Amino acid sequence: QLITTTPEFNSNNLAYKTGKKRVPTTPAPAAPVPYKAIVVLALNGGLDSFNVLTPHKSCPLYKSYAKERDDVKLEPDEMLMIDASSSENQPCTSFGVHHKIPIFKEIYEEGLGIFFANTGHLSKPVTKRNYFTETMTQLFSHNTMTQESYIVDAFQINEPTGILGRMLDVLAAKNITVGPIGISTASTILDGDPQTGRKVDVIPTYGPNILTRRSFIPNTANGIDEVKENLEDLNGETGVNSGIHANYWSQNLIDTWNKADELSVLLQSVQLGTRFSGNLGQKFATVSKLIKTHEQRGVNRDAFFVSMGGFDAHAYAKANLDGNLPVVNSAIKAFYREMTDSNMIDNITFVMTSEFGRTITGNSGGGTDHAWGGNYFLFGGMMRGGRILGEYPKSFGNNDPTNMGRGRLIPTTSWDALWYGVAQWFGIDTPDELKDVLPNNGNFGCRLYTDSDLYHDGKNSISGCGAKLMNFDMGMFIGEPRYLTGIEQKRICEAAIQLVSGETDLASRCVIIDQKVIVNFEEKDFDSFAWNEGEESRRLRVLQNGFTNSTNNTYELRAVVEINVGNSTNNNSTNITTQSISPGKIGNAIADNLLTLVKIPNVTEFSEISPYTPTPSRTPSAQPTLSSAPSGMPSVVPSSSPSDMPSRSPSGAPSDVPSRSPSDMPSDVPSRSPSDMPSSSPSDIPSRSPTDVPSVVPSRSPTDMPSGMPSNSPSDVPSADMPSDAPSRSPSDMPSSSPSDIPSRSPT
Template sequence: MNTSRRQFLGQTGALTASALAASLGRWGIESASAQAPTDYKALVCVFLFGGNDSNNMVIPYDDYGSYAAVRTNVNIPQAQLLQISPPRAGATFGLHPSFAAIKPLFDTGKLAVICNSGPLLAPITQADYRAGNFRPSNLFSHNDQQSAWQGLLDGMAVRSGWGGRMSDRIDAVNAGATVPTVVSAAGSTLMTQGLSVGPFVIPQTGGVTLTGAGTDTLGRVRADGVRRLLGAPSGNSIVDKAANVLTTALTTADAINPILNATSPAIATAFTGLTTSIANQLKQVARLIEGRSVLGAKRQFFFVSLGGFDTHSNELFVQGNLLGQLAPALKAFYDATVALGVSEKVTAFTMSDFSRTFVFNSTFGTDHAWGAHHLVLGGAVRGGDFYGRYPTLAVRGPDDAGNNGAWIPTTAVDQIGATLATWLGVSSADLGYIFPNIGRFATADLGFIS
């Protein structure tokens, strides 16, 4: 049976490579404010899907009694906490015991904590919240709050995320690169979608290939046939546009596959013994960073993820297991950047749907909340400290949105993102395009990175 070019492109949903071409626009956008840098920098977003309970990730040590009195069935024993003394907080806190791998990075100033952060339209008080002033829409909903953290466009049909919009503005500095500015090892997500720039999606292991196009003779014949079919004119501009995007994806795959499939002693050593999904994703990112000179990119944005944090039941076990996967993977990734000589040029940060209620439920879990603590990791981070205000852990207290310990954020996602974007090289003139609420906050730079 003969297959026309149009029919073929209509069937490419079965092709792995088609997922890489996330938008029908070309990879880049020209930005008048973009200036070609001579160095390399990258941001790595680590999204914790489901809503990580950061109340059990960063715990008051000095005031442990107040914490344990409320969380009687979901508390971490004080003796197990990894003690830290952030100067800005003026008190001793404890990290979750599963963070043993990265606690030394806090001690040596490579890891910082952003306190009580979340999607905000403007600074909001408890009185504002109760009056309905400046209250973001659809709080406590997984899909909506994932969209809020990633898109920052409240109450709208969001088509782009701030990682993608950031890449819209910096993509021009990567002119001539053989890899796009935005790369995801966790599928195509809102965070990575710009208005003109789309993500290039890579698998968690190995290179990027067409389904059925292996290295055997038949696989090579299939791949060659696909490329010849893509090169044939269709007479339809939309079909031709789609073909060009897929062709670009295949060309990019040809460039990065030798790097993704290579054996790197430095990266292999850093990730020794780690086989979890999050470790594999970060290992792929490390490989592309190692190949930065060959690929030609000067600025990049990467996305990885870890799911399972919706701990409505059995939280202590479930979260402990997940954080036990996250921490060693982050440590391995940081060690890899050190070995590659780019630890001060690569910054990783966490995000999640929301934190969880301070009050536990009847199934030894917690429910959906709002403000959350997050991590920023890298050689350029001013670590060993807290940024933003740690909330008052009091049910119905001054930071509670209701009566179960859902903290009202005091640090906006826009501020976290603007701080990271400025470090990456985004101009102040472009911050409003990327972070639509940033002008309503007193500062766009939280100071956690140099």
């Protein structure tokens, strides 16, 4: 078996030995910076995370959750309440954590844990209408979505690297010593640029394996002395005329052999104060030992990857979590205790992920199926915890803007948004470094979380955000019915950013938030075109298949461009203003330069640049409109606030909020509260002020002023201090305090 260790066997090169022993590579010395580590736990298979973080029974949203989840819902006694009142824009002030993972509640309530709600892979912000055409991946696939969660590079600009690997590349370039370590398995998330030559260390669950005689000859003694000399000779120093691949193999073998021996001895010397149990627990025990020995290892930044499978619950979803979550809870609890007791908790960020969430609606087998957005958990000693970030769904019904059907939720927070602030905390400082680590972060505008959002010691903001937000329509004539590709969208935005920065000395961010294809048909073709609003992908196929051959058709692509203009790109600039910036000016400048700068295929000219103005829908919508103008059709969903415009016809139901202006037509339903204005016709409810028309129903209390009309029935209470101008229609049971013009029926 010794032949399998030779450079000739493992490369196509000849190795010319010098006769000298090969010396292990000396590690670079650690830089004088504080130690930090990121620990990722991937729960593979698709965690049913809407049963990990649920609406609490005290929240009205629980009814929607329980209705849609049905048999797979958490019952009220299966959740642990957490307070979310300090979390912004969440539908509940109280949420529930699955009772089988109480460590999440404990860390959250200690102020060190953050939930990220409805998070997942995105190429850009999308809606139910455009997600299919704007998402650059194969949704709902285990392999694809796992890779997307590891690389966090939607357009694969830096393929085949991972999010942690790119962080370590940037830090290593700044002479910070780094350690990418997979526990029992390698992962794309740790892979950096292959040109750096940096290797990922894969350490078994219980610690590093060491090379022994038994590695070559089974059932023999473990001593290495008999084969050590042979191994060193076979992989000795080579001369300059040897192949580089042969030299690389031998050096890598000697370095790994030496490192494994040293690390094995080092970790055996570490005593842990916490008991770790089970396979996952032992993985975190090894991570704990590595963190506690960072000084001896000479490492400034560690990135650890740990995984556990078994969460693909197409059947018995509740039983799946009941069985798996206690294992996760035990491992995280022991790790959290060990880090806290050893005063290392401030130096770590723990990130729990899964490739995707699962359907809200269960299947016939009591399970759930592959979906998209999910809920994930982060913790660390410097975290501004006790909060839920992102946007938890406001409903679980099909009318919710994020629900694609069957409870497959479109993420409202991207992996880019989660990792942005973590990368800044880890030492990725500048916009250029962040672009290397998160090449698609610009496609989310200012929809990102900085280290200031996540950590107590955070100090960074998002370059290009904070001063002015503008949207404008960009129209262009195109030779075929198609949308801009993701790369073309990014090129347009790069041109816009360059123009803004060049003219104003201001940083900016840009994203194309919507696209529409407008087709001008030949009249003979129009009747055959089926217009199905909302089915963008189908409509585009109809256009491409049915009308491409019509020479007189024209196609106009209209894109809604969002520009954020923020802080200065020049820190010495003191006279910065955004007043001269306008959507039209930026848009026209882009149009003037785009045909030559960006070179989008088939774009012949730009049709129009104009400020973006949302328009009301022509048909009832399941979502409220962005427009302030009244719609010609009623909304499927009631408005949460009164309209500035009166309704064109009376409503069939009373309004909870009084109208800001009177209706042109009377309502068939009475108001729920009295009006401050007198009625022009009899009302079943008394007026707050006297009217010239008698009330149909007697007043329950005296009026403040005398009425000009007699009452239809005697009052139970005498009038106020002023006499009435009209006689009573029936005698009073109370004597008068002054003479009357009408005789009394009884003596006074």
